[in-house]
Amino acid sequence: MKFKLLFLSFFVLSSSTFFAQQTIDKKVNDLLSKMTLKEKIGQMNQYNGFWNFTGPVPKGGDSKVKYDHLANGWVGSMLNITGVREVREVQKIAVENSRLGIPLIIGFDLIHGYKTVFPIPLAEAASWDLEAIRLSAAMAAKEASAAGINWTFAPMVDITRDARWGRVMEGAGEDPYLGSLVARARVEGFQGKDLGSPFTIAATAKHFAAYGFVEAGKEYNTVDIGLNTLHNIVLPPFKAAADAGIKTFMNSFNDLNGIPATADAYLQRDILKKEWNFDGFVVSDWGSIREMIAHGYAENQKHAGELALLGGSDMDMESSIYIYELEKLIQENKVSEAHIDDAVKRILKVKFELGLIDDPYLYCNEEIEAKIVGSKEIVDATLEVAKKSIVLLKNENEILPLRKKGVKIGLIGPLAADKSSPLGNWRIRADNNTAISVLEGLKNYKGNDLSYTQGVKLINKIPEGFHEEVQINTTDKTGFDEAIALAKKVEVVVMVLGEHGFQSGEGRSRSKIDLPGFQQELLEKVAAVNPNIVLVLMNGRPLVISWAAEHIPAIVEAWQLGTQSGNAIAQVLYGDYNPSGKLPMSFPRSLGQVPVYYNHKSTGRPGTEGEEPGSVFWSHYTDEENSPLYPFGFGLSYTTFEYSAFNLSATEMTKNTSIEASIVVKNTGKVKGKEVVQLYIQDPYASATRPVKELKGFKVIELEAGESQKVTFNLKEKDLAFYNAKQKWEAEPGTFHVFIGTDSKVKQKLTFELK
Numbered sequence: 001m002k003f004k005l006l007f008l009s010f011f012v013l014s015s016s017t018f019f020a021q022q023t024i025d026k027k028v029n030d031l032l033s034k035m036t037l038k039e040k041i042g043q044m045n046q047y048n049g050f051w052n053f054t055g056p057v058p059k060g061g062d063s064k065v066k067y068d069h070l071a072n073g074w075v076g077s078m079l080n081i082t083g084v085r086e087v088r089e090v091q092k093i094a095v096e097n098s099r100l101g102i103p104l105i106i107g108f109d110l111i112h113g114y115k116t117v118f119p120i121p122l123a124e125a126a127s128w129d130l131e132a133i134r135l136s137a138a139m140a141a142k143e144a145s146a147a148g149i150n151w152t153f154a155p156m157v158d159i160t161r162d163a164r165w166g167r168v169m170e171g172a173g174e175d176p177y178l179g180s181l182v183a184r185a186r187v188e189g190f191q192g193k194d195l196g197s198p199f200t201i202a203a204t205a206k207h208f209a210a211y212g213f214v215e216a217g218k219e220y221n222t223v224d225i226g227l228n229t230l231h232n233i234v235l236p237p238f239k240a241a242a243d244a245g246i247k248t249f250m251n252s253f254n255d256l257n258g259i260p261a262t263a264d265a266y267l268q269r270d271i272l273k274k275e276w277n278f279d280g281f282v283v284s285d286w287g288s289i290r291e292m293i294a295h296g297y298a299e300n301q302k303h304a305g306e307l308a309l310l311g312g313s314d315m316d317m318e319s320s321i322y323i324y325e326l327e328k329l330i331q332e333n334k335v336s337e338a339h340i341d342d343a344v345k346r347i348l349k350v351k352f353e354l355g356l357i358d359d360p361y362l363y364c365n366e367e368i369e370a371k372i373v374g375s376k377e378i379v380d381a382t383l384e385v386a387k388k389s390i391v392l393l394k395n396e397n398e399i400l401p402l403r404k405k406g407v408k409i410g411l412i413g414p415l416a417a418d419k420s421s422p423l424g425n426w427r428i429r430a431d432n433n434t435a436i437s438v439l440e441g442l443k444n445y446k447g448n449d450l451s452y453t454q455g456v457k458l459i460n461k462i463p464e465g466f467h468e469e470v471q472i473n474t475t476d477k478t479g480f481d482e483a484i485a486l487a488k489k490v491e492v493v494v495m496v497l498g499e500h501g502f503q504s505g506e507g508r509s510r511s512k513i514d515l516p517g518f519q520q521e522l523l524e525k526v527a528a529v530n531p532n533i534v535l536v537l538m539n540g541r542p543l544v545i546s547w548a549a550e551h552i553p554a555i556v557e558a559w560q561l562g563t564q565s566g567n568a569i570a571q572v573l574y575g576d577y578n579p580s581g582k583l584p585m586s587f588p589r590s591l592g593q594v595p596v597y598y599n600h601k602s603t604g605r606p607g608t609e610g611e612e613p614g615s616v617f618w619s620h621y622t623d624e625e626n627s628p629l630y631p632f633g634f635g636l637s638y639t640t641f642e643y644s645a646f647n648l649s650a651t652e653m654t655k656n657t658s659i660e661a662s663i664v665v666k667n668t669g670k671v672k673g674k675e676v677v678q679l680y681i682q683d684p685y686a687s688a689t690r691p692v693k694e695l696k697g698f699k700v701i702e703l704e705a706g707e708s709q710k711v712t713f714n715l716k717e718k719d720l721a722f723y724n725a726k727q728k729w730e731a732e733p734g735t736f737h738v739f740i741g742t743d744s745k746v747k748q749k750l751t752f753e754l755k
């Protein structure tokens with residue numbers, strides 16, 4: 001009976017979705033049949049906010065031309081228009097002046113929040129807490145939708161192995177499995193269960209594809225990787241986003257194996273739209289259609305438009321090429337109207353699904369905006385997520401957590417009182433200096449004697465009318481003496497060092513990834529007079545901190561944690577939150593190791609256990625170890641965990657059976673704590689070489705002191721599949737190793753056969 005009921009409700013549900021979909025498809029076709037060619041092309045045209053829409057109408061120049069396009073119905077979307085008043089005004093122009101009154105879809109980069117800023121995505125990935133990540137996206141969607149936005153250019157799901165690349169802060173790190181789960185969580189957070197609700201928005205998987213593999217980590221650079229890496233490492237998070245029902249994709253600035261991604265039909269048409277059945281639309285990256293001329297791939301603008309459309313780009317972000325060139329291309333039979341119809345249908349469908357066509361002002365309610373933007377619910381959520389994102393990298397002699405009474409603490413560092421850097425890079429609508437600083441966070445704990453000095457100064461500058469940027473001073477050491485004097489007087493020094501918020505992000509690749517400016521020198525000078533240092537790092541990428549790892553007893557990775565940064569850090573330093581984060585990206589020992597990542601291949605000369613001291617002819621550096629300083633998956637707690645009773649339920653698996661891998665985890669310390677239990681596999685011999693380890697499962701558990709728990713994972717054939725030498729996703733029979741442990745260095749393994 002139960003089963004029948006379940007089946008019936010499944011049938012009712014899926015048939016109602018089916019009919020809803022059919023209704024939307026019909027509405028789309030009806031609308032399309034009324035559109036002129038120019039109006040269709042207009043839907044494929046996206047402009048950046050080009051003037052203050054609540055101000056006077058532009059009289060001349062580019063703004064006037066774009067205004068006329070809007071009024072004619074030749075613009076399908078606008079980006080970077082925010083706030084209900086502005087959005088309503090711009091929507092009105094499109095809806096009330098144009099012949100068919102099709103509303104605009106309003107896009108914005110909600111990379112880690114709107115006005116209330118969440119931790120940077122790399123930090124959130126360090127939580128390994130998919131609920132927290134879903135919450136972060138849902139809250140960002142709620143806040144932004146209240147301000148008129150209905151489409152975000154997020155999540156960025158680019159896997160990356162190169163910490164030099166500035167945009168590592170926007171992604172989930174180096175692993176395709178974790179990256180896929182994070183991608184799904186973010187899509188579910190942004191889009192919710194009902195896209196037609198005014199509090200959910202359409203999401204974008206970007207940058208399709210392989211942007212995270214730009215050569216030498218240099219922004220906008222070329223990418224040359226084979227199909228093996230493309231399919232096994234780069235594409236899985238995109239596929240996960242597509243499977244989660246994401247509505248849009250954005251392509252990328254890079255060329256991939258000689259073809260700019262914007263015109264890559266293999267990626268956008270064959271894989272995305274055909275193989276994955278993606279029925280949403282693809283937006284170009286900013287100006288990326290035009291940039292194909294500079295790439296040396298398109299001869300001129302018209303040619304770029306042709307290549308982009310044939311390659312599968314449905315919407316032109318800020319190149320203004322589709323709107324000027326597509327009609328000509330049709331006349332010349334270079335592209336067909338069917339190409340345009342397909343793109344427009346995809347765009348209209350999303351607009352219907354968002355509820356925009358039925359109510360263009362669905363997201364335009366000033367009362368809701370006033371109630372939701374900056375509300376307590378959202379601010380509280382940032383604190384929750386921020387705490388979970390912190391990773392404890394080192395804690396010798398239990399210097400942490402700090403005692404709450406009677407301790408003289410010296411707080412030192414350029415970022416210690418800074419309220420800007422923790423907001424990270426993509427804080428476009430946050431007010432300047434709105435993060436809680438570490439100084440403010442620590443001041444909430446009143447039992448200790450806290451003194452602060454900056455040590456190295458910050459410079460605040462405002463580049464090109466954008467946000468105030470904080471920079472670490474590289475010329476002035478006048479704060480050193482005061483910092484050293486303070487360190488001499490106190491029991492514990494808390495040093496807050498790292499990168500300023502704008503040192504990572506788009507266009508912020510770095511060729512040196514150590515502590516910028518005089519911070520390293522300051523750290524060494526302070527350590528010379530007081531070695532009792534807790535180093536709090538703020539940064540948007542893995543840094544080279546080998547000296548600190550050797551000489552500083554406690555290191556806390558606090559990334560850029562957003563609005564509630566200082567409170568989250570203080571709660572961790574004082575033990576009110578026991579840190580549970582794990583690194584989503586390996587930290588190199590030295591820059592020369594980059595790219596360094598856990599799921600590397602074995603090579604023909606891997607050495608025994610990766611090392612062959614004394615030998616010359618094996619895969620290694622003569623002046624550096626192979627292993628990273630801190631591996632993927634690494635992170636400590638104020639308690640300790642012991643793993644035992646590792647077991648596999650069988651030694652053989654077939655296509656239709658599964659194996660249960662289990663282990664018992666015990667909290668062997670004195671306080672309650674969370675552990676991320678990680679399962680890796682290795683396929684030691686296959687038709688195409690496989691990584692030495694691949695994450696295939698993890699569970700976050702919380703244990704009281706002394707408590708044990710059996711943790712189980714179910715492994716199936718599909719978990720063993722990969723893109724193999726036959727260019728197919730399949731599992732190949734043979735031996736598999738399974739590892740379960742606390743990070744990617746785990747050694748203990750069990751073995752089974754796939755028959």
Ligand code: BGC
Nearest residue numbers: 079109153206250285286506
């Ligand atoms: C970035 C995209 C972003 C777009 C719109 C581009 O420069 O690469 O990630 O969504 O700008 O702001």
